Amino acid sequence: MSYFKGEKIIVPMAGLAVAEAPQILSTLALGSCMGIILYDRYAKIGGLAHCMLPNSKTATHEYTPGKYVDTAIEELIAKLEKKGVKSKSLSAVLVGGADMFPHISHKLGLNIGEGNLEAARRELGKRHIKIEKEDTGGSIGRTVEFDLQTGKLMIRDSKGQIKFL
Amino acid sequence: MDVEDLNEVQLDALKEIVNIGAGNAATALSQLTKKKVSMSVPHARVCKIQDVPRVLGVGGEDEPISIVYNQIIGDTSGAIMMIFDAKESLKLVDVLLGKKIGESMFLDEMGQSVIKEIGNICSGASLASISEFTGMKYLYSIPLFASDMLGAILNAILSKFAASVSSTLVVMAELKVEELVVKSTILFIFTSEDVKLILEKLQVI
Numbered sequence: 001m002s003y004f005k006g007e008k009i010i011v012p013m014a015g016l017a018v019a020e021a022p023q024i025l026s027t028l029a030l031g032s033c034m035g036i037i038l039y040d041r042y043a044k045i046g047g048l049a050h051c052m053l054p055n056s057k058t059a060t061h062e063y064t065p066g067k068y069v070d071t072a073i074e075e076l077i078a079k080l081e082k083k084g085v086k087s088k089s090l091s092a093v094l095v096g097g098a099d100m101f102p103h104i105s106h107k108l109g110l111n112i113g114e115g116n117l118e119a120a121r122r123e124l125g126k127r128h129i130k131i132e133k134e135d136t137g138g139s140i141g142r143t144v145e146f147d148l149q150t151g152k153l154m155i156r157d158s159k160g161q162i163k164f165l
Numbered sequence: 166m167d168v169e170d171l172n173e174v175q176l177d178a179l180k181e182i183v184n185i186g187a188g189n190a191a192t193a194l195s196q197l198t199k200k201k202v203s204m205s206v207p208h209a210r211v212c213k214i215q216d217v218p219r220v221l222g223v224g225g226e227d228e229p230i231s232i233v234y235n236q237i238i239g240d241t242s243g244a245i246m247m248i249f250d251a252k253e254s255l256k257l258v259d260v261l262l263g264k265k266i267g268e269s270m271f272l273d274e275m276g277q278s279v280i281k282e283i284g285n286i287c288s289g290a291s292l293a294s295i296s297e298f299t300g301m302k303y304l305y306s307i308p309l310f311a312s313d314m315l316g317a318i319l320n321a322i323l324s325k326f327a328a329s330v331s332s333t334l335v336v337m338a339e340l341k342v343e344e345l346v347v348k349s350t351i352l353f354i355f356t357s358e359d360v361k362l363i364l365e366k367l368q369v370i
Contacts, residue, residue: 012215012218012219013215013218013219013226013316013320013323014215014327015215028218028225028226028227028314028316029218029222029226029227029314029315029316029317029320030316030317030320031313031314031316031317031318031319031320031321032317032320032321032324033317033320033321033324052215052320052323052324052327053324053327053328058328064215067215067327098317098321099321100311100313100317100318100321100322101234101309101311101321104309105321108236108306108309108325109325110321110322110325112321112324112325113321140313140317141227141313141314141316141317141318142317143227143314156227158227158229158313158314158317
């Protein structure tokens with residue numbers, strides 16, 4: 001089901017993609033993962049990453065930039081710059097960073113959402129990129145669609161509730 | 166050393182070990198519920214950690230599921246979890262509680278604890294079977310229950326291990342209670358050291 005008109009690009013977990021209007025950027029079932037959208041509203045070009053972890057420095061395995069908040073933001077900016085978008089014209093949208101096992105997640109080290117959100121805010125702050133829209137935290141799964149034409153964001157949660165930001 | 170290094174024969178052997186555990190779990194469940202319970206493991210595969218939601222999410226990564234999660238603690242780290250399609254878990258609760266199938270519309274507290282217990286028994290038995298085989302002692306946490314989108318829950322769990330583990334073992338399990346057949350998935354996350362140990366044992370076969 002699509003809420004916006006246009007070809008939908010679905011970004012998998014640990015993935016990232018760059019697209020331009022009338023394309024729609026989407027990712028499914030964000031839990032503790034961080035969905036990061038960077039876009040230029042005038043050029044109508046943007047990118048989306050579905051990050052699992054805050055920091056690439058913790059990685060001991062293969063390098064996948066979309067997997068980590070820090071490298072995903074870096075890679076998105078690099079890809080957007082290649083398309084002629086300047087980083088100072090970018091705004092950000094953050095979705096996800098939930099705590100899927102509330103109350104007990106701290107004990108078992110499952111409270112990754114919090115760290116993801118902090119990392120995203122820090123990395124964007126460092127680059128002076130403004131967070132324009134945000135639907136984060138809580139303990140619920142979210143599927144998102146982002147319309148590059150209008151800059152509208154659709155969020156559908158696991159209870160089936162839909163909202164537009 | 167990674168689960169990816171398992172060849173077909175070793176994967177089959179590991180599937181058989183889990184199958185033995187599943188048999189034990191079925192016996193336990195049958196005694197507990199006084200119902201006819203059997204369990205089989207038709208399929209096992211190795212899967213990259215970031216591909217798990219796509220591989221399991223036949224109906225989409227945002228399909229609603231119920232999950233029972235046990236974290237492996239003690240000498241090693243890892244996790245084992247049992248995953249049910251949300252609708253399937255309702256049927257399972259109905260048949261186990263002696264209700265008409267389709268009667269439960271959502272998982273209430275009783276239903277959740279039924280699923281939690283099934284998951285706990287099945288995961289525990291599979292792990293015990295592997296443990297007997299490798300000589301490793303696995304302890305595990307109390308079971309956690311969650312119900313949400315498949316991808317949303319899995320990515321919270323997988324993220325915890327994503328930096329140190331790259332692949333997982335996915336085992337399809339079929340649970341039969343009386344006439345009802347419910348498909349589920351048992352997912353194992355092992356450290357490379359444990360995989361190495363399992364592999365070494367499997368070389369012997």
